Amino acid sequence: MERRFLSKATFFDPVQELIQKVEARMRSQADKNHPELAAAIYHLLSSGGKRIRVAITLLVGGMVHADIERLVTLAASIELLHTATLVHDDLIDGSLLRRGIPTINAQWTPAATVLTGDFIFARAARLAAETDSLAVMKLFSETLAVIVSGEIRQLFGKRLLTGREDYNQRIYAKTASLFETATTSAAILANVESKWLDCARQYGYEIGMAFQIIDDVLDFTGEQATVGKPVGSDLRQGLITLPALYYLEKFPEDHEFQAFLAGKPAREINFDLLLGNIKQSGAVEQAIIEAENYAHRGLAALQDFPDGIEKQALVDLAYFTVTRSK
Amino acid sequence: MERRFLSKATFFDPVQELIQKVEARMRSQADKNHPELAAAIYHLLSSGGKRIRVAITLLVGGMVHADIERLVTLAASIELLHTATLVHDDLIDGSLLRRGIPTINAQWTPAATVLTGDFIFARAARLAAETDSLAVMKLFSETLAVIVSGEIRQLFGKRLLTGREDYNQRIYAKTASLFETATTSAAILANVESKWLDCARQYGYEIGMAFQIIDDVLDFTGEQATVGKPVGSDLRQGLITLPALYYLEKFPEDHEFQAFLAGKPAREINFDLLLGNIKQSGAVEQAIIEAENYAHRGLAALQDFPDGIEKQALVDLAYFTVTRSK
Numbered sequence: 229m230e231r232r233f234l235s236k237a238t239f240f241d242p243v244q245e246l247i248q249k250v251e252a253r254m255r256s257q258a259d260k261n262h263p264e265l266a267a268a269i270y271h272l273l274s275s276g277g278k279r280i281r282v283a284i285t286l287l288v289g290g291m292v293h294a295d296i297e298r299l300v301t302l303a304a305s306i307e308l309l310h311t312a313t314l315v316h317d318d319l320i321d322g323s324l325l326r327r328g329i330p331t332i333n334a335q336w337t338p339a340a341t342v343l344t345g346d347f348i349f350a351r352a353a354r355l356a357a358e359t360d361s362l363a364v365m366k367l368f369s370e371t372l373a374v375i376v377s378g379e380i381r382q383l384f385g386k387r388l389l390t391g392r393e394d395y396n397q398r399i400y401a402k403t404a405s406l407f408e409t410a411t412t413s414a415a416i417l418a419n420v421e422s423k424w425l426d427c428a429r430q431y432g433y434e435i436g437m438a439f440q441i442i443d444d445v446l447d448f449t450g451e452q453a454t455v456g457k458p459v460g461s462d463l464r465q466g467l468i469t470l471p472a473l474y475y476l477e478k479f480p481e482d483h484e485f486q487a488f489l490a491g492k493p494a495r496e497i498n499f500d501l502l503l504g505n506i507k508q509s510g511a512v513e514q515a516i517i518e519a520e521n522y523a524h525r526g527l528a529a530l531q532d533f534p535d536g537i538e539k540q541a542l543v544d545l546a547y548f549t550v551t552r553s554k
Numbered sequence: 555m556e557r558r559f560l561s562k563a564t565f566f567d568p569v570q571e572l573i574q575k576v577e578a579r580m581r582s583q584a585d586k587n588h589p590e591l592a593a594a595i596y597h598l599l600s601s602g603g604k605r606i607r608v609a610i611t612l613l614v615g616g617m618v619h620a621d622i623e624r625l626v627t628l629a630a631s632i633e634l635l636h637t638a639t640l641v642h643d644d645l646i647d648g649s650l651l652r653r654g655i656p657t658i659n660a661q662w663t664p665a666a667t668v669l670t671g672d673f674i675f676a677r678a679a680r681l682a683a684e685t686d687s688l689a690v691m692k693l694f695s696e697t698l699a700v701i702v703s704g705e706i707r708q709l710f711g712k713r714l715l716t717g718r719e720d721y722n723q724r725i726y727a728k729t730a731s732l733f734e735t736a737t738t739s740a741a742i743l744a745n746v747e748s749k750w751l752d753c754a755r756q757y758g759y760e761i762g763m764a765f766q767i768i769d770d771v772l773d774f775t776g777e778q779a780t781v782g783k784p785v786g787s788d789l790r791q792g793l794i795t796l797p798a799l800y801y802l803e804k805f806p807e808d809h810e811f812q813a814f815l816a817g818k819p820a821r822e823i824n825f826d827l828l829l830g831n832i833k834q835s836g837a838v839e840q841a842i843i844e845a846e847n848y849a850h851r852g853l854a855a856l857q858d859f860p861d862g863i864e865k866q867a868l869v870d871l872a873y874f875t876v877t878r879s880k
Binding site for chain 2 (some may be wrong): 264320
């Protein structure tokens with residue numbers, strides 16, 4: 229894949245105004261009767277999410293001429309579903325910071341955090357229902373089940389080396405499933421023929437897979453200040469991602485890694501050594517190539533759509549996904 | 555209201571077979587790929603819930619001739635939504651037992667409990683979507699928001715004496731909203747005219763309110779062995795329910811109660827004295843009369859429906875709601 233570095237995420241440009249509408253729609257879901265809850269939701273919504281799921285929804289929908297109002301509702305639903313899963317994630321991981329900003333979990337009791345997540349799930353579900361499409365609603369609920377199911381598998385599967393297939397299932401559940409639902413639902417709203425539905429679905433799937441692989445790469449290569457969490461935190465928590473998998477394929481005998489997998493306490497593991505070895509092994513570059521392969525297939529799925537600013541932005545988004553540094 | 559004591563809950567009889575179908579539908583929602591999760595869901599579903607929400611859904615739907623398959627799907631969705639909220643509730647309260655049986659929370663980590671609840675929410679949402687009614691789906695998501703919103707209010711409002719109106723809002727959110735959604739949705743599936751929709755909605759609302767008041771009464775009068783939790787546990791946890799509200803209207807100066815409301819540590823409160831005083835004051839009987847008033851209005855809402863075994867069972871259910879001892 230040709231390396232086209234984007235100096236900034238230009239793909240947002242065609243939908244900048246609509247994104248503001250989506251933000252307003254999301255904020256309007258806070259319950260004014262609950263000042264604490266409303267404050268928590270405003271805090272979450274201003275915590276600097278990239279809104280890449282919002283953009284991809286609006287761009288695909290724009291490309292196939294979906295109704296704008298329903299599209300805004302759908303995008304708000306997708307982003308709130310994502311937000312709700314993050315709230316429960318942070319509780320589960322005990323994370324006190326996300327993107328360098330205190331989590332709900334850091335400020336509230338676990339009880340309030342669980343309920344805040346539940347409330348946002350409820351609002352996301354209401355917005356999904358407001359798209360007035362049963363097909364969208366079914367995708368929405370199925371995706372929620374896939375995401376949660378993946379989290380449960382992850383919870384019980386830490387420090388387990390289960391190979392590439394398991395990794396692919398995990399990142400599908402974590403990220404690609406929602407990207408796929410976003411692009412498929414946007415196409416559903418435009419009542420396109422099934423060929424276009426399949427193309428939209430595939431674009432979302434491939435970009436989502438690429439996006440999560442790069443997220444996992446950035447856990448090895450990113451600066452703590454940019455990524456918002458310590459380098460190597462996945463591995464430190466026992467989560468084996470693609471660069472680590474490639475490294476182990478090359479050096480199955482690595483003593484430190486095998487000891488970690490065998491259950492040696494994390495505090496006795498020399499993570500700096502392990503992370504250094506992984507970074508020098510070429511495993512990170514190999515993972516980036518894998519992400520590029522996904523992005524490439526995403527671009528191929530776009531090919532037959534009519535040219536226009538949305539399609540061009542979706543091409544840019546594919547490149548951004550694999551060249552971003554945060 | 556005439557006191558008609560039912561020796562057993564006969565209202566289940568006309569829908570006994572359908573309830574088994576609903577049970578099977580609920581069990582089929584467990585993810586076979588996750589043995590731990592599936593086990594947790596089977597455990598939850600066999601923990602002795604009364605299935606009164608299932609019965610009321612099936613009976614109302616049967617009375618207005620809703621399609622049986624969709625009705626079974628709806629009833630499974632309603633009961634799973636209820637189950638999911640109980641899972642998160644138990645986590646929030648730190649409850650180790652429910653109905654005398656260990657909760658998921660007692661056996662699992664908080665992380666697994668949160669995710670189990672989320673997974674059941676997702677399955678409930680999928681079933682709601684499978685009723686193929688957008689109106690049902692909207693009610694479903696709105697009800698989830700109402701329930702969670704009520705829990706948040708309760709979380710921030712413990713030991714606050716906020717009066718009858720607040721109590722009514724609280725029990726609506728906790729219980730009546732889902733009863734109302736169950737009966738309204740059942741009628742929606744039969745495409746009845748709005749007059750019948752209103753009657754079905756009102757029956758669900760009134761019975762739900764009565765049901766929760768009696769739940770709150772049983773917290774004062776029930777046997778621990780029957781109710782499955784210590785007598786007076788609401789009050790001990792700072793939750794002021796109807797009998798306590800009536801008591802305070804009669805004896806606003808009660809020293810022990812006022813000290814408790816003012817924030818005196820629970821371990822320094824003589825709860826046995828306080829509970830004894832409330833029980834002797836007539837406040838419990840007054841609360842039962844209030845529940846009977848709700849049940850009476852529920853019966854009135856049934857009046858114009860055509861006679862039949864379902865309608866008769868719904869009459870019995872109304873009586874059962876206010877005469878039950880557990």
